Amino acid sequence: MADKWATWLLKTRFGGDKEAEREGMRWLVGVRDRVLDGAGIKDGYSVLDVGCGDGLIGCGAMERVGPCGRVIFMDISEDLLSAAREQVQAAGLDGSSEFVVASADDLTMLADDSVNAVTTRSVLMYVEDKAKALREFHRVLKPEGRISLAEPINRYSHDRRDRERFRGCLLPGMEETARRLNDFFVDEREECAPMLNFDERDLVDMSETIGFRQIHLDLDIDVGPSPPISWKRFLGAAPNPHVPALAEALDDLLIPDERRRFEEMARPQVEAGAGIQRRAMAYLWAVK
Numbered sequence: 001m002a003d004k005w006a007t008w009l010l011k012t013r014f015g016g017d018k019e020a021e022r023e024g025m026r027w028l029v030g031v032r033d034r035v036l037d038g039a040g041i042k043d044g045y046s047v048l049d050v051g052c053g054d055g056l057i058g059c060g061a062m063e064r065v066g067p068c069g070r071v072i073f074m075d076i077s078e079d080l081l082s083a084a085r086e087q088v089q090a091a092g093l094d095g096s097s098e099f100v101v102a103s104a105d106d107l108t109m110l111a112d113d114s115v116n117a118v119t120t121r122s123v124l125m126y127v128e129d130k131a132k133a134l135r136e137f138h139r140v141l142k143p144e145g146r147i148s149l150a151e152p153i154n155r156y157s158h159d160r161r162d163r164e165r166f167r168g169c170l171l172p173g174m175e176e177t178a179r180r181l182n183d184f185f186v187d188e189r190e191e192c193a194p195m196l197n198f199d200e201r202d203l204v205d206m207s208e209t210i211g212f213r214q215i216h217l218d219l220d221i222d223v224g225p226s227p228p229i230s231w232k233r234f235l236g237a238a239p240n241p242h243v244p245a246l247a248e249a250l251d252d253l254l255i256p257d258e259r260r261r262f263e264e265m266a267r268p269q270v271e272a273g274a275g276i277q278r279r280a281m282a283y284l285w286a287v288k
């Protein structure tokens with residue numbers, strides 16, 4: 001059985017919905033290009049992609065470094081490293097690639113001053129000690145090397161949410177159910193704490209303290225109506241690798257009558273896009 005990172009990234013993140021996957025990937029390609037632009041990658045560079053997943057950023061980096069360059073794909077998930085290796089082969093990418101199992105906060109297998117760029121997307125959010133990881137990125141970079149990262153700032157929407165709603169849906173008369181679901185998915189989940197223990201200013205401050213000499217951060221905040229989605233997709237998607245898909249949680253947490261009432265109230269709102277969506281994404285690049 002695939003590990004939880006691979007199961008989420010390759011199966012449940014889009015709720016098994018092909019249209020959602022196409023939409024999500026369109027957005028991710030834009031994020032990828034922004035991360036790669038921030039890294040200032042040139043022909044022949046060596047790039048370390050931390051938390052490479054199935055290869056989104058690393059494959060893009062391979063195209064930019066060309067046949068004389070080198071990309072190190074690094075992740076804690078062996079299953080995802082295999083998926084990334086398959087992507088590299090399927091794309092017929094030239095240049096050298098390595099696939100390494102390691103954690104972002106311990107890159108001891110890499111020498112000091114050994115790569116031109118470190119990229120990462122949506123990985124630090126899962127790492128408890130972000131400063132330790134950033135220190136490792138700084139250590140392995142050559143002088144003048146760059147980190148470039150994109151991280152969701154989940155604290156932005158978390159601090160503004162109404163706990164009596166669940167995923168944007170108003171549940172009049174079912175506030176206790178909404179609170180129980182919110183507790184289950186975020187508030188009482190220790191492994192979700194790193195997703196909320198930082199914001200964009202912390203990323204800048206940590207980078208400065210560690211010794212990066214030039215730092216730039218863009219913060220994108222989008223607030224608007226949540227897009228209308230099918231009930232199947234709403235039930236099938238898991239928002240992150242630490243939690244199950246909603247359908248599974250509803251089966252475990254709600255009694256049948258409560259579950260029926262939840263669907264009666266939430267479904268029309270989900271299908272009509274009646275909720276509010278708040279998203280914040282930080283893009284940081286910094287020079288050693």
Ligand SMILES: C[S@@+](CC[C@H](N)C(=O)[O-])C[C@H]1O[C@@H](n2cnc3c(N)ncnc32)[C@H](O)[C@@H]1O
Pocket residue numbers: 005006009050051052053054055056057074075076077080102103104105120121122123126127
């Ligand atoms: C949201 S996915 C992002 C994957 C990839 N960067 C992308 O842009 O598609 C998070 C990735 O971080 C990896 N990950 C989680 N904790 C990690 C850690 N401590 N060190 C390195 N990778 C980690 C997961 O295995 C997963 O591949």
